[in-house]
Amino acid sequence: MTKSSDELIRGTAAAPRNASKLTRNKLTRAERNELTRQNLFAAARKVVGRFGYAEASVARITAEAGVAQGTFYNYFVTRQELLDQLLPEIGKDMLRFIHERTRYRVSEAERENDRFRAFFEYLKEVPELMRILNEAELFAPAAYRQHVEAMATSYARLLRRGRAKGEVQPFTDDEMEVMVHMLLGARGYLSQRYAFADGSVTQIPEHVISSYAKLLSGGLFRREPETAQETAVDKKGRRP
Amino acid sequence: MTKSSDELIRGTAAAPRNASKLTRNKLTRAERNELTRQNLFAAARKVVGRFGYAEASVARITAEAGVAQGTFYNYFVTRQELLDQLLPEIGKDMLRFIHERTRYRVSEAERENDRFRAFFEYLKEVPELMRILNEAELFAPAAYRQHVEAMATSYARLLRRGRAKGEVQPFTDDEMEVMVHMLLGARGYLSQRYAFADGSVTQIPEHVISSYAKLLSGGLFRREPETAQETAVDKKGRRP
Amino acid sequence: MTKSSDELIRGTAAAPRNASKLTRNKLTRAERNELTRQNLFAAARKVVGRFGYAEASVARITAEAGVAQGTFYNYFVTRQELLDQLLPEIGKDMLRFIHERTRYRVSEAERENDRFRAFFEYLKEVPELMRILNEAELFAPAAYRQHVEAMATSYARLLRRGRAKGEVQPFTDDEMEVMVHMLLGARGYLSQRYAFADGSVTQIPEHVISSYAKLLSGGLFRREPETAQETAVDKKGRRP
Amino acid sequence: MTKSSDELIRGTAAAPRNASKLTRNKLTRAERNELTRQNLFAAARKVVGRFGYAEASVARITAEAGVAQGTFYNYFVTRQELLDQLLPEIGKDMLRFIHERTRYRVSEAERENDRFRAFFEYLKEVPELMRILNEAELFAPAAYRQHVEAMATSYARLLRRGRAKGEVQPFTDDEMEVMVHMLLGARGYLSQRYAFADGSVTQIPEHVISSYAKLLSGGLFRREPETAQETAVDKKGRRP
DNA sequence: AATGAATGAGACTTCATTCAT
DNA sequence: CATGAATGAAGTCTCATTCAT
Structure with missing residues (x-):
C-alpha cells in the first residue's frame, strides 16, 4: 500500500508500510507504477513551485524526477x-x-x-x-x-x-x-x-x-464619524 | 506635439493637433519616431488585451502595428x-x-x-x-x-x-x-x-x-449576535 | 493442429478442429505459441488494412491483438x-x-x-x-x-x-x-x-x-483507320 | 528576373540573366527570397528523390539546402x-x-x-x-x-x-x-x-x-486462334 | 513466454533576436 | 530608421525497442 496523496504532499506519513515488502525491498509493478507517478507529480509540484508553470517544461520535470522524458508520456497524455x-x-x-x-x-x-x-x-x-x-x-x-x-x-x-x-x-x-x-x-x-x-x-x-x-x-469605516480626538491613533498612525 | 499617452489610451483627444504640421503634412524625425513608438505601444496593448502576454509575440505586435519585425528593436531593446x-x-x-x-x-x-x-x-x-x-x-x-x-x-x-x-x-x-x-x-x-x-x-x-x-x-460579522428571527433574510437568503 | 493461414485470412474454415483438444480445452505450448503468432498477424493485417503501414505501430498492433507490447518481440525480432x-x-x-x-x-x-x-x-x-x-x-x-x-x-x-x-x-x-x-x-x-x-x-x-x-x-488503336462515320460512337462517346 | 521553375527543375536555363545584376553580383531582396525558396524546393526534391517522403525531414531538407531549420518555416507553413x-x-x-x-x-x-x-x-x-x-x-x-x-x-x-x-x-x-x-x-x-x-x-x-x-x-490475344505452328516464336519464346 | 514500464533518439514547430540591405 | 530573412535554441510529443519481473 502506498502513501495517500496528501501524505505525500505534506510528507506527514507516519506508520511503517508493509513490512514484508520492506524486508524484501521489492515492490509490485503496480506499486512501482504508482511510485513513478507520484514521483512525477512531486517533481512537477516542485518545479512549478520554484519556476512557475511557464518554465515547467517536461524536460525539467523529468530531470527533477530522475526519469527519461519519454517516461512522462507513460503517465500523462500531455x-x-x-x-x-x-x-x-x-x-x-x-x-x-x-x-x-x-x-x-x-x-x-x-x-x-x-x-x-x-x-x-x-x-x-x-x-x-x-x-x-x-x-x-x-x-x-x-x-x-x-x-x-x-x-x-x-x-x-x-x-x-x-x-x-x-x-x-x-x-x-x-x-x-x-x-x-x-x-x-x-x-x-x-x-x-x-x-x-x-x-x-x-x-x-x-x-x-x-x-x-x-x-x-x-468594516473599514466608522458608522458615525466621531471627532478626530477620539481616534485611538495619532496622525502618524501610532497607538498613543 | 503628439497626443498625450492617456489620450491615446482612451482615445479621448479632442482638440485639433498642430495645424501647421497638418498643412505641411510632414513630421519631424523625432515626431515620426514618437509616432511609431506609440503605435507599437498601442498594438501591444491591444494584443495583450486580446490574447494575453504569453501570446503577445513580437511578430503579432508588429503585425498589429503594421511595421516590420525588425522595427520593433529600434524602439525596445527586448x-x-x-x-x-x-x-x-x-x-x-x-x-x-x-x-x-x-x-x-x-x-x-x-x-x-x-x-x-x-x-x-x-x-x-x-x-x-x-x-x-x-x-x-x-x-x-x-x-x-x-x-x-x-x-x-x-x-x-x-x-x-x-x-x-x-x-x-x-x-x-x-x-x-x-x-x-x-x-x-x-x-x-x-x-x-x-x-x-x-x-x-x-x-x-x-x-x-x-x-x-x-x-x-x-464588516461581515455582527458585533453581538442576535437571534435568528431578527435577521432580515429568510433561510434561503431572500429579503422577506 | 491450427487453422491454415489462408483459412484464417478469409475466415473460411469450416470443419471442427481437433475434438480432443476442444474437450480438454487445453493447448500444447507450441499450439498456444502459434495461436499468439497468428493473432499478431491478424491484428497487423487489420491495422495495416485500416490505417496503413505508417500508422501500424507496435503499440497499435499489440493492442488490437490483446497482448502486451513486449510480447510482440517474442515472436518477431523487429x-x-x-x-x-x-x-x-x-x-x-x-x-x-x-x-x-x-x-x-x-x-x-x-x-x-x-x-x-x-x-x-x-x-x-x-x-x-x-x-x-x-x-x-x-x-x-x-x-x-x-x-x-x-x-x-x-x-x-x-x-x-x-x-x-x-x-x-x-x-x-x-x-x-x-x-x-x-x-x-x-x-x-x-x-x-x-x-x-x-x-x-x-x-x-x-x-x-x-x-x-x-x-x-x-488493343486500343485500330489497325487501319476507317472514316469517322463508321465509328460506333458519336462525338460524345455514346452508342447511337 | 529569376529562372522559371521548370528551367530550375531540369536545369536547362540558357539565356544570361540581368547583366547589371551579375556585374554587381547582388540580388534584390525579392530575388534572394525567391532563390531561397527554390533552393528549399530543389533540396526537398533531391531528398525525396533519394530517400523518399518518409525520410524527408525538415532537418534533412534544410541541411541539403544549407539553411537553418527555422528558415524553412519562413517559406512554408508546414x-x-x-x-x-x-x-x-x-x-x-x-x-x-x-x-x-x-x-x-x-x-x-x-x-x-x-x-x-x-x-x-x-x-x-x-x-x-x-x-x-x-x-x-x-x-x-x-x-x-x-x-x-x-x-x-x-x-x-x-x-x-x-x-x-x-x-x-x-x-x-x-x-x-x-x-x-x-x-x-x-x-x-x-x-x-x-x-x-x-x-x-x-x-x-x-x-x-x-x-x-x-x-x-x-491487344494481347489473337482474335481467331490459329494453329500453333503458325506462331512466330518457338516454345522458348525465341524468334526462329 | 508474458508483461508493461523505461528509454532516448528524433520529428515538427515556434519565436526572440540579429543583421545585411 | 525600416525592413524582413535568417538563425538556432528550446519545447512537445512519438515510438521502436529493451529488460527486469
Whole structure:
C-alpha cells in the first residue's frame, strides 16, 4: 500500500508500510507504477513551485524526477494534463487541512479567523501552493475555475450557516457570494504581499491576521464619524 | 506635439493637433519616431488585451502595428522591455481617471464607493486592463510590483486622511496598509468574477457594488449576535 | 493442429478442429505459441488494412491483438519483420483463390477475364489487401519485389502456355514479361480508381471489366483507320 | 528576373540573366527570397528523390539546402505544405516536356508512342520523379489525386480526338476513361520494373517500348486462334 | 513466454533576436 | 530608421525497442 496523496504532499506519513515488502525491498509493478507517478507529480509540484508553470517544461520535470522524458508520456497524455491536476491535488489537501484546524463551538468570526490562520500555515508547509494558486488561472484555467468554484461554494455555505445563527450580517445569498469572493481576493493579495519574499514563503505577520479580523468584524469605516480626538491613533498612525 | 499617452489610451483627444504640421503634412524625425513608438505601444496593448502576454509575440505586435519585425528593436531593446511598460502606462492613466471621478465634499465611504465604481468604468473603457492587470504579475513582475506599490501608497494616504477626519476606523498605519491590500485584492477578484465573461468586460452588477460598500461600512460579522428571527433574510437568503 | 493461414485470412474454415483438444480445452505450448503468432498477424493485417503501414505501430498492433507490447518481440525480432511477412501471407492466399476461380476448358482470353474478376472478388473478401498492395512497395520493399516477381512468373507461364496454343500473340518471352507487368499495373490502377472509395473496397463496375477485356483482345488503336462515320460512337462517346 | 521553375527543375536555363545584376553580383531582396525558396524546393526534391517522403525531414531538407531549420518555416507553413507542392511542380513540367516531344501529323498510335518515350526521357532527366510519383499517393494524397486527375483528363481528351478521327477503337467515354487508367498503370509499373535499379533511373529497353506499342495496337490475344505452328516464336519464346 | 514500464533518439514547430540591405 | 530573412535554441510529443519481473 502506498502513501495517500496528501501524505505525500505534506510528507506527514507516519506508520511503517508493509513490512514484508520492506524486508524484501521489492515492490509490485503496480506499486512501482504508482511510485513513478507520484514521483512525477512531486517533481512537477516542485518545479512549478520554484519556476512557475511557464518554465515547467517536461524536460525539467523529468530531470527533477530522475526519469527519461519519454517516461512522462507513460503517465500523462500531455504536459497540460499533469499541470491541470496540480491545483486540484493540492487544493483538496488544503481544504482538508484547513478544516482540521478550524475549532468548533466558537463564534463564526473566530472560526473564520482559524481558517485564515490555517491557510497561511498550510502555505508554509506547501509553499508551492503560492505559485500554483497565482498562476493556475493562466496556465490551468479549467482547474482554476473549478477550484475557485469549490472554494466559494463551501465558503458560502459556512457563511450562510453563520447568518442563520445570527452571527453574520443579514446579507442576501447574492451578496454572500460577493463577500466570499472579496474574502478570497483579500486573502490572495495578502499572501502575496505578506507571506512571500524572494521566492519563498514567510510567516504572516500577526497584525495582518488581526487586520483581517477587524475588517470582517467592523468594516473599514466608522458608522458615525466621531471627532478626530477620539481616534485611538495619532496622525502618524501610532497607538498613543 | 503628439497626443498625450492617456489620450491615446482612451482615445479621448479632442482638440485639433498642430495645424501647421497638418498643412505641411510632414513630421519631424523625432515626431515620426514618437509616432511609431506609440503605435507599437498601442498594438501591444491591444494584443495583450486580446490574447494575453504569453501570446503577445513580437511578430503579432508588429503585425498589429503594421511595421516590420525588425522595427520593433529600434524602439525596445527586448520584447520584455515593452511588456514592462504596459502596466505603468495604463496604471497611471487609470489613477488619473479614478481621481477625476471621485467627488469631493462627501464622506470617505462615499468617496471609496466612487473609486470602486470608477475602477469598473475605466475597465469598460480600457478593457485591455483586465488581462494586463491579471497577467502582469507573471509576465512583467517588476512593473507589477511597482504598480501595486503605487496604488497602495496613494490609497493608504487617502485612508489615513479619512482616519484623521475620524471617518475611518482608528487603525495603525501598518493595519492601514493591510486594509489597502485587502481592498485591492477584493476588487481584483470581483472584477474577474463579475465584470468579465468570455474574454470581454461586462457591466458590474449593482449588488456587487453595494456588497462592497456593506463590507467596508459594517464588516461581515455582527458585533453581538442576535437571534435568528431578527435577521432580515429568510433561510434561503431572500429579503422577506 | 491450427487453422491454415489462408483459412484464417478469409475466415473460411469450416470443419471442427481437433475434438480432443476442444474437450480438454487445453493447448500444447507450441499450439498456444502459434495461436499468439497468428493473432499478431491478424491484428497487423487489420491495422495495416485500416490505417496503413505508417500508422501500424507496435503499440497499435499489440493492442488490437490483446497482448502486451513486449510480447510482440517474442515472436518477431523487429516490427519490420512482421510487416515484411504480411504481403507474402496474403499474396499466396490470393493466388490460390484466383486459381480456384479460373475455369478450365475455355479460351485463354476468357481465363484471363476470370482471373481479373477473381482478383476483385478477392479484394472484396480481404479488403486489407488494397492498402497492403499499395503500400508494401514503400514499407516492405523486399516482400513487395518478391510478390511481384512471383506474380509475374506465374502469370508469364500462363501466357506462354496460351501462346503455345496460338491464343496469345506471338510475343517473345521478353515481350511477354513486359505484357505481364503492364497487366499487373493496369489492374492495380483500376483497383485504386474503381474499387476503392473512402477507405473501403467497392464492387468493380462491369464496364471496367469489359474494357480490360477489350484492350486485351483488340488493343486500343485500330489497325487501319476507317472514316469517322463508321465509328460506333458519336462525338460524345455514346452508342447511337 | 529569376529562372522559371521548370528551367530550375531540369536545369536547362540558357539565356544570361540581368547583366547589371551579375556585374554587381547582388540580388534584390525579392530575388534572394525567391532563390531561397527554390533552393528549399530543389533540396526537398533531391531528398525525396533519394530517400523518399518518409525520410524527408525538415532537418534533412534544410541541411541539403544549407539553411537553418527555422528558415524553412519562413517559406512554408508546414513540412507537408512543401511536400504537397512537389508533385504539381514536377508534374506540370513533365506534361510540358512530353507535349513538346510529341510529333504532329502522325497517327495517334505513333503519337502515343512518342508520349511513352518522352515519359521515360523525362524520367532520366528528373529521376526524382520516380519516387515522387510512387510515394505521393501516400504522402501527398491531395496532390496525387489532382495529378492523376489532370493526367487522366488530358489523356482522355487525346484519345477521344483519336476516336473521332477513327484511329482509336470506338469505345464509349466511360471505357475511354478506363483505358486511360490502364495505360497510366501500365506505364507506372513498367517504369518501376524496367527503368529503375538500385535507386537510380536507367534507360528503358527498346523491347519494352515496342511491347507497349503492340499491346495498344493489337491487344494481347489473337482474335481467331490459329494453329500453333503458325506462331512466330518457338516454345522458348525465341524468334526462329 | 508474458508483461508493461523505461528509454532516448528524433520529428515538427515556434519565436526572440540579429543583421545585411 | 525600416525592413524582413535568417538563425538556432528550446519545447512537445512519438515510438521502436529493451529488460527486469
